Amino acid sequence: xxxxxxxxxxxxxxxxxxxxxxxxxxxxxxxxxxxxxxxxxxxxxxxxxxxxxxxxxxxxxxxxxxxxxxxxxxxxxxxxxxxxxxxxxxxxxxxxxxxxxxxxxxxxxxxxxxxxxxxxxxxxxxxxxxxxxxxxxxxxxxxxxxxxxxxxxxxxxxxxxxxxxxxxxxxxxxxxxxxxxxxxxxxxxxxxxxxxxxxxxxxxxxxxxxxxxxxxxxxxxxxxxxxxxxxxxxxxxxxxxxxxxxxxxxxxx
Amino acid sequence: xxxxxxxxxxxxxxxxxxxxxxxxxxxxxxxxxxxxxxxxxxxxxxxxxxxxxxxxxxxxxxxxxxxxxxxxxxxxxxxxxxxxxxxxxxxxxxxxxxxxxxxxxxxxxxxxxxxxxxxxxxxxxxxxxxxxxxxxxxxxxxxxxxxxxxxxxxxxxxxxxxxxxxxxxxxxxxxxxxxxxxxxxxxxxxxxxxxxxxxxxxxxxxxxxxxxxxxxxxxxxxxxxxxxxxxxxxxxxxxxxxxxxxxxxxxxxxxxxxxxxxxxxxxxxxxxxxxxxxxxxxxxxxxxxxxxxxxxxxxxxxxxxxxxxxxxxxxxxxxx
Ligand SMILES: Nc1ncnc2c1ncn2[C@@H]1O[C@H](COP(=O)(O)OP(=O)(O)OP(=O)(O)O)[C@@H](O)[C@H]1O
Ligand SMILES: [Mg+2]
Numbered sequence: 001x002x003x004x005x006x007x008x009x010x011x012x013x014x015x016x017x018x019x020x021x022x023x024x025x026x027x028x029x030x031x032x033x034x035x036x037x038x039x040x041x042x043x044x045x046x047x048x049x050x051x052x053x054x055x056x057x058x059x060x061x062x063x064x065x066x067x068x069x070x071x072x073x074x075x076x077x078x079x080x081x082x083x084x085x086x087x088x089x090x091x092x093x094x095x096x097x098x099x100x101x102x103x104x105x106x107x108x109x110x111x112x113x114x115x116x117x118x119x120x121x122x123x124x125x126x127x128x129x130x131x132x133x134x135x136x137x138x139x140x141x142x143x144x145x146x147x148x149x150x151x152x153x154x155x156x157x158x159x160x161x162x163x164x165x166x167x168x169x170x171x172x173x174x175x176x177x178x179x180x181x182x183x184x185x186x187x188x189x190x191x192x193x194x195x196x197x198x199x200x201x202x203x204x205x206x207x208x209x210x211x212x213x214x215x216x217x218x219x220x221x222x223x224x225x226x227x228x229x230x231x232x233x234x235x236x237x238x239x240x241x242x243x244x245x246x247x248x249x250x251x252x253x
Numbered sequence: 254x255x256x257x258x259x260x261x262x263x264x265x266x267x268x269x270x271x272x273x274x275x276x277x278x279x280x281x282x283x284x285x286x287x288x289x290x291x292x293x294x295x296x297x298x299x300x301x302x303x304x305x306x307x308x309x310x311x312x313x314x315x316x317x318x319x320x321x322x323x324x325x326x327x328x329x330x331x332x333x334x335x336x337x338x339x340x341x342x343x344x345x346x347x348x349x350x351x352x353x354x355x356x357x358x359x360x361x362x363x364x365x366x367x368x369x370x371x372x373x374x375x376x377x378x379x380x381x382x383x384x385x386x387x388x389x390x391x392x393x394x395x396x397x398x399x400x401x402x403x404x405x406x407x408x409x410x411x412x413x414x415x416x417x418x419x420x421x422x423x424x425x426x427x428x429x430x431x432x433x434x435x436x437x438x439x440x441x442x443x444x445x446x447x448x449x450x451x452x453x454x455x456x457x458x459x460x461x462x463x464x465x466x467x468x469x470x471x472x473x474x475x476x477x478x479x480x481x482x483x484x485x486x487x488x489x490x491x492x493x494x495x496x497x498x499x500x501x502x503x504x505x506x507x508x509x510x511x512x513x514x515x516x517x518x519x520x521x522x523x524x525x526x527x528x529x530x531x532x533x534x535x536x537x538x539x540x541x542x543x544x545x546x547x548x549x550x551x552x553x554x555x556x557x558x559x560x561x562x563x564x565x566x567x568x569x570x571x572x573x
Contacts, residue, residue, distance in 0.1 A: 044571060051357055053570055073359045081357040083571075087350025103259035104358040148354070 002065065004029045004156050004188040005050065009059035012045050019045040021212035021249075022059065027190060027205075029155075032182050034199035035192040036241060037209030043192040044084060046209070047158045050190075051081055064155060077105070080149030080157040084164065084192075086141065090134035094125060094144055097133055098151060105152040112151075119147040123177065139170035146177055157181065159191035163198060171195070175202050200237040208241060210249040216240075256360025260368025268376040273337055281384055284330075288323055289388040292316055293395025300396075310400040311407060313392040314385075315506045323388060324506055327381070327415050328499045332447050334380060335422025338373040340440045342366075342430040343565065353570045363562055370420075370427055370558075377419045378412075385412055406536050411505050414543070417550050418498040422447070424557035431561045431568070450493040458496075462486035494550055501546040504539050 005027040012020040020042040027033045035043050048054035050061050052072030061068055068075045088097050095116055102112035120129050123143040128136070136144065142162060149157050159178070163171045179202050181187040193199050199206060200220055208216040208223075216223050224235025227243045268274050292313055300309070314323045321329075343366070346352040356362055385408055393399065400408070426443050433439040462485040468478055490496040 048569075048571065053353070053356060073361065076357055077359040079357075081354060083350070083353035083357075085350055086354055089351060090349065100259065100263050101354075101358060103262070104256055104355075104360055106255045106359075152359075 001028050003027055003062075004031075004064055005033075005061075005190060006063075007046075007050065007059065007061040010046065010049060010056050010061055011058045012042070012049060012054065013057045018212045020049070020056075023209075023212075023214045025207060025214060025217060027188060029188055030182055030186045031205065032178065032189040032191070032203045034203035034206040035190060035209065036194075036196070036199060036206055036237075037192075038194075038245070040211075041209035042212040043209055044160055047081070047160055047190070047192070051075065051079060051158060077152070078155045080152060080154035082145045082149050082157070082159045082162055084160040086145040086148075088133040088136075088141065088144065091132060093130050094120065094133055094136070094147075095129040097144070098148055101148050102151050107151070115151060116147075119150050122150070123147045124173070138165045139167065142166060142170070142174065143177075146174075150181075154187060156188040156190065159189065161192055161194070163193060163195060171198065178202060196237045196241055206237065208244050210245065213249040215244050215247070215249060256358070256364035257368045257371075259360075260365055261372050264369050264372030265375055268338065268372055274376065277334060277337065277380060278383075281380060282387070284326060285323075285384045285387045286391070288321075288326065289313070289391035289395070292322070293392045297395055309396065309398055310389075310392065310404045311506050313388055313396070314408070314411070315503070323384065324411075324499075324502050327384075327418075328495055328502070329451065331381075331415060331419045331498075332422040332451070332495070334377060335373070335419040335424075336426045336440075336443045336447060338376060339369070339423045339426030340430055340443050341436040342369045342373075342427045344430045344434055344436050344439055347434060347570075348436065356570050362566055366427060366431075366558070366561055366565060370423060373423045373427075374416065374420050377423065378416050381412060381415050381419065403536060407505055407539070410536070410540060411502055414498065414501050414505065414547060414550075417547060417554070418494065421494050421550055421554045421557070424554040424561070428557045428561045428564075431565045451495055454493040454496070455490055458486045458489035458492075461489045491549070494553055497546045497550055501543040501550075504542050 003026040005025070007026075008024045009022045010020060010024070011018065011022055023042075023046060035046070037043050045054065049056050050063060050068055052068030052075050055069055063075045063079055066075050066078075088094075089100070092100075098116045098119070099109070099112055102116065103109070107115065116129070117126070120126050123146050125140060125143055125147065128140065133141065133144065142165070146159075146162070149159075162178070163174050166174055175198055178189055178191065182189055191203075205217065205219050206223070207214055216227070218226070220235055220237050220240060223240045223244075224232060227240055227247075228235060296309070296312055296316060316322055343352070346355060355365065389400065389408070422443075425446070426439075429439040429443045430436075433442055462482050465485050466478060466482045468482050487496070
């Protein structure tokens with residue numbers, strides 16, 4: 001199957017600093033891909049390049065065969081993006097916030113009304129739609145963000161640390177929501193996170209970034225065997241991640 | 254296109270429901286009411302016993318009543334309307350973390366700037382048209398004169414020029430909102446520029462003219478020297494759109510003026526006596542005189558836009 005997300009030698013420099021260093025990666029349709037790495041590893045920068053929001057210094061990326069640098073609008077039509085710590089228009093209601101995004105996506109108001117109601121119900125905010133977002137809690141905002149991302153019926157979504165600041169129950173619900181996107185809607189999910197056990201629970205494959213370099217890609221089992229040696233029956237992402245972290249970015253082949 | 258219209262709609266709704274719009278509207282209403290009353294009253298008294306001169310209606314906008322004329326008011330405070338409506342256009346989106354998701358929607362980035370500008374311009378048009386209509390209506394009552402087509406035409410042209418003028422300041426404010434991340438910084442920057450253009454440029458123009466063509470203070474100055482002095486002063490003062498606007502509107506609102514030469518302060522009665530020897534310039538001719546001013550004004554606005562686009566396209570959108 002043709003990969004939904006594809007990048008080759010993707011590189012971003014800010015002056016002397018290399019934020020993303022020759023990253024090559026494929027994500028097949030419908031997969032939940034966990035993107036890991038310590039602060040400043042280059043996760044957000046990679047996502048921005050995949051969406052055409054930041055221009056790669058070298059290398060290229062494709063989203064469903066489209067070049068985000070050359071055809072950013074087409075890429076944005078099929079991709080949803082939840083930025084880290086997403087914001088809303090605080091004085092507007094949740095429904096009005098969503099309606100604005102629907103209009104930006106060219107969805108007719110009549111159709112938008114149904115979609116908005118449906119997406120709000122999906123994230124458990126059906127009864128809070130008429131509230132001002134200013135009165136929303138952290139968890140409600142995060143869920144509203146997911147509803148917003150889904151408005152356009154995306155084929156792929158990029159979620160930058162979607163569980164940050166959520167309580168255990170909220171985290172659990174967020175993870176279930178992400179899983180249902182992939183299972184029920186066939187959406188490809190590319191998400192970054194620092195919470196290893198959660199990533200382990202929902203993602204088929206993970207990538208580990210260190211100082212701009214992608215040091216490991218694969219299922220947790222594969223990575224465990226590669227880095228810790230064959231023998232263990234089950235590897236935890238925790239031990240795998242720490243292993244790569246200690247080896248440092250130069251250990252990458 | 255659809256991005257533009259969506260942004261435009263939202264921004265327009267925001268403007269009309271915002272506290273700052275209410276504030277501007279109240280301020281403008283108050284000033285217009287006071288001005289219409291004082292100038293209307295003053296004019297009526299001065300004209301008592303005289304035959305009503307041609308185009309008397311326009312005097313409502315140009316004669317300085319108790320404080321200043323409407324034309325002067327807009328020249329001076331119009332910029333503030335533009336600045337207030339635009340100084341936080343882009344950086345507010347950044348501060349409330351909506352910018353990243355906004356540019357992640359399938360629209361071109363420039364339609365964000367354009368939509369915001371057009372919404373601001375619409376708001377400005379509503380405000381300014383409101384002032385002109387209000388003053389006309391009240392003046393009609395005070396003076397008891399119905400404006401002729403010529404006057405209505407001139408007022409319409411005046412309105413267009415004023416909208417373009419405030420539009421320039423709006424463009425400038427939006428540019429500041431792109432360049433400065435802090436909203437307070439942006440507000441201060443545009444205010445500083447406004448003060449510079451409103452107060453320091455005229456001062457500088459005089460200084461430059463004085464040093465290039467000194468006019469002797471004692472004795473009779475050569476008429477030629479005085480003229481050259483004035484020409485240089487005017488040329489320098491055109492650095493400021495305020496001077497451009499003041500000159501352009503004075504020609505449009507005062508048909509007796511045939512050039513955009515510096516304002517000679519004359520009272521309505523002197524104006525009357527002048528009109529016996531002169532015929533008013535037709536509107537078309539007046540418009541021709543001010544066309545270069547308008548072109549310059551629009552060009553300046555486009556410069557603001559060009560810089561805004563260039564800066565905004567390159568900017569990182571990340572929120573942290
Ligand atoms: N506009 C910029 N100018 C210069 N350097 C930048 C810029 N944006 C990011 N960087 C640098 O690029 C590197 C990667 O940043 P990035 O935000 O992609 O990391 P991240 O993996 O998302 O980290 P976090 O987990 O903290 O979100 C960092 O070292 C950062 O300092
Ligand atoms: Mg990040």
